[in-house]
Amino acid sequence: DAGVTQSPTHLIKTRGQQVTLRCSPKSGHDTVSWYQQALGQGPQFIFQYYEEEERQRGNFPDRFSGHQFPNYSSELNVNALLLGDSALYLCASSLGAPAYGYTFGSGTRLTVV
């Protein structure tokens, strides 16, 4: 049973560019949440998708957008990249609201130069 799959694992982008990160949830899960973990910090909530709609959003600017597809997979898009966007981006899936836990992917390491 595949867990959460994220791609790519590593990515280097130039300031001002746009990036798309991808996530396939665990089989049977319908909700995908995205987190950003900057160096020295805990994961920070970006947003959550359910039924192809953004259900909740954290304190991130509109440069961060997402999408969920009918097969529950999800994309995270970041426009106009800043150096401060360099971080590990984690995808987590759950069945409905994740009150009783997530399954995490291993993350995408984004470096903005």
Added chain:
Amino acid sequence: ILNVEQSPQSLHVQEGDSTNFTCSFPSSNFYALHWYRWETAKSPEALFVMTLNGDEKKKGRISATLNTKEGYSYLYIKGSQPEDSATYLCALTGNQFYFGTGTSLTVIP
């Protein structure tokens, strides 16, 4: 935004030592508390979910306690082994998780 704090930030112990670390959270905002174990380059792995005041959970040499009235949880590792080296994250949950910054544990052989 809920403030979840973990201490210490990092810890180095000798193999065989027992250790513990703390997760603190606002006691007025509680639904469930999660502990995750996160090894470098891997996915965070769920250890425990606790919901009731006084909960105690155990998994092998690792155990956790919960005090919702005073807003803290302790994670204990008995007889630390090198394979226990990881970052231990706690998270408070509702519809999303509010993570602490983690405690990085290094067990020295």
